[in-house]
Amino acid sequence: MEAIVQEVVKPEDLKKFEQRFNEQCLRGQPSATAQFEYAWCLVRSQSPSDLRKGTLLLQELFHKTADETAKRDYLFYLAVGHTRLKEYEKALKYAKAIQQVEPGNHQAREMTAYIEKKMKKEGLIGMAIVGGAAAVAFGALAGLGVALAKK
Structure with a gap:
């Protein structure tokens, strides 16, 4: 799943599908295929x-x-896009929606597990940052307390 989520579109592909989409927009409503291909490129953009x-x-x-x-x-691809945006709650909602309709969908199960893993990893990283900041703040307060006690 990592390969799918981390895949980056080639700039020339993005340009080609954007041009096709925009040309169809100028003539009226773009086809679902043109819109999907362009959106698919966009969700693989950086x-x-x-x-x-x-x-x-x-x-x-x-x-x-x-x-x-x-x-x-x-x-x-909504799940992929929101995962890339680090909007994991939304991404999970889309991946689980597939599983509601197709409980045996292997790709949706893998995507759900991948998103949950990312959420846990980033949650732990966030907690480590908060914990580190709290330790620094506590150290600063203790240092300030010692300095004031000496006066």
């Missing part, structure tokens, strides 16, 4: 604004289609 734009395009597609297979793909 730019947070591209990631956000990609997730918005995928959400729009999800709400417009009745095709269950397409919905599953949109949900999966």
